[in-house]
Amino acid sequence: MSIVVQKFGGTSVASVTHIERVASRILKTRREGHSVVVVVSAMGDETDRLDSLAQEVDYSQQEARREIDVLLSSGEQVTISLLSMTLMKMGCRAKSYTGGQIRILTDSAFTRARIHDVDTSKLRADIDAGVVPVIAGFQGVDSEGNITTFGRGGSDTTAVALAAVLEAEECQIFTDVKGVYTTDPKVVEGARCLEKITFEEMLELASLGSGVLHPRAVSFASKYHVPLRVLSSFNDSPGTLITNEENSTMEQAIISGIAFTRDEAKLTVVGVKDIPGIAFKILGPVSDANIEVDMIVQNVAADKSTDFTFTVRRHDYAQATKILKKVAKDIDAREVSGDNKIAKLSMVGVGMRSHAGVASKMFQVLADESINILMISTSEIRISVVISEKYLELAARALHSAFDLANENSELA
């Protein structure tokens, strides 16, 4: 009998009523002839509540991280218990496991641990006995028995890891959306739920803040060839299947989706001497402050001085500006300018590889709408532009329409 791993996130298990709906969904999958292994997150905002208790203690030294994991991992423990009882009540044998009880073995990097190994013996025994194992996501245990957690997207990672070691037919990630869309349906009316997408594309979309799946879970699934499906816990639609490109039988669309994020700010150090090591002198102090830098652009002017521009998350803008002003003095730069009213928009698609002209068409569409491009960066299957935030919706709609993403089998015109 084929094994399906089903993962239900916080909004899907926010109350006992929600949990009953989740239990029904699991039973439906069993009736369809599958063995089900379940992974759940903490209920609703529970992780935030626990986190705020830790904030209140206000001790964030390295040595506190072990205790943060003890704290946060308690949230999932509540859900596995309630879901197991609910399944039993519905006549289905079930058994809960914390990460430590399964023995999801990790390193000792508390709050961002990496999985080393998963013991499948209890899971196999349960599956053979017709019992549904219900596993706490987001958590494991190190070789000394300390509780560890995996950081953001941790429950997705647990689900993918279990699917990998159990050689599951599919790893299903249940969310509060129907699947992966061509773009944000809240912004573009014609946004369409994709039937399939490649890991590579999903990775680009995930890291661009489409929010459905964490990049880590996607790359984990890709590495272990685990077919991943994103679907809604609130209806019965098939959702979006994420697979390897080579396994995909569909005709490959050129563009899969348009992703965007407003969580952006741009900083420029103006009039920098173009000497070796200057990028490190500017970005070193920024990354020392744990500020993540995304896009970086440097262009050299005729007078051998350069403007150095990069983007950071918006909440890091003030701190980054402060750091840069000091750096600018040290390296004798002219000034520091910035803008935190920008947004990043990206078009993603494996079809770009074999189709030239996507970038030029994209720039044409934006030009037609009089939208100024502030920065550009590209990867093999992605083109990203930074634009003024106020044009974001306009740009997304214009591109979605120009590339005909609302139609399933569209080709580049």
Place this chain on the structure above:
Amino acid sequence: MSIVVQKFGGTSVASVTHIERVASRILKTRREGHSVVVVVSAMGDETDRLDSLAQEVDYSQQEARREIDVLLSSGEQVTISLLSMTLMKMGCRAKSYTGGQIRILTDSAFTRARIHDVDTSKLRADIDAGVVPVIAGFQGVDSEGNITTFGRGGSDTTAVALAAVLEAEECQIFTDVKGVYTTDPKVVEGARCLEKITFEEMLELASLGSGVLHPRAVSFASKYHVPLRVLSSFNDSPGTLITNEENSTMEQAIISGIAFTRDEAKLTVVGVKDIPGIAFKILGPVSDANIEVDMIVQNVAADKSTDFTFTVRRHDYAQATKILKKVAKDIDAREVSGDNKIAKLSMVGVGMRSHAGVASKMFQVLADESINILMISTSEIRISVVISEKYLELAARALHSAFDLANENSELA
């Protein structure tokens, strides 16, 4: 260096501010030259909140008990983490442990497990390294790694067990009261906090609902000769020390305390034929319904018929009445009568052993106040009477005064 085990209950750790106060108390004990091992309960009403989630699922079959323990044990996990971080913040090394991490090994009787063994290796290593181990009370793990809990009073039991295996100098139970009182200070103004009391007396008081300590923890401490101290987490008074009688150097008071409980109801089957096995015929169906029976009185009248009276907890009164009415028909008894406006009052003291006349003086005092005694039961160191609830305060005050309990070195007049 001597080891002191300190246990802090839910009200003592109800918030981060409370937890800071607890941490200060622990540091004070360390400054006094002790190694401290800490046991904590879930914060405030957290166990009740978790329990109500289980109620909502509404599945109470035997097989659900394993999951109930997974659920409830998450509460203490939050406290150990927050307290450990708080101790670290105050410059004291600390480390949290769930019951399973220490390896408090229990049987598999979920929701009411019994401790079989405690592994002291991690605790000893921490103590030797100057680290304060902070242990989740109320929970352990069975030989298969399933989480178990100990039922009511479970955290006290954890503390006593740890004190026993570590041969601690003292096991200190911090509560929201100053210690063990001669009687309820809310009812009798002159109620006095006792300096010392024997395990035997404490057991009688505990099982009579004085509420400070659970009988199980007391009998556990008595069995393993662990000196137990009840004290307040909100002030610095020394509280009440509970020890073995033989170790006690104090002049033994005749009466240690007066305990009472209003959680009582009385049922009488009137006109029962006095034949062998009749008690079982009446009480069998009652205990089959999981109703606990406390005092039992049977007196045979001249006509060989008998009235059979017993007490139950008040919330079991309605159900017990229903059961008895059916039983009365089956055994051809005359009728069933009852009263749920009664209370039980008990005088406890090891000094009773060597002093006759305590009972008669007690009855005299009640008679002087025109209080009718409905039932009487005695043990070697206790006399309990059932009276009408409305006379309870009057009885307690009259007896407290007549036996001069407000004065430390009182003797029977």
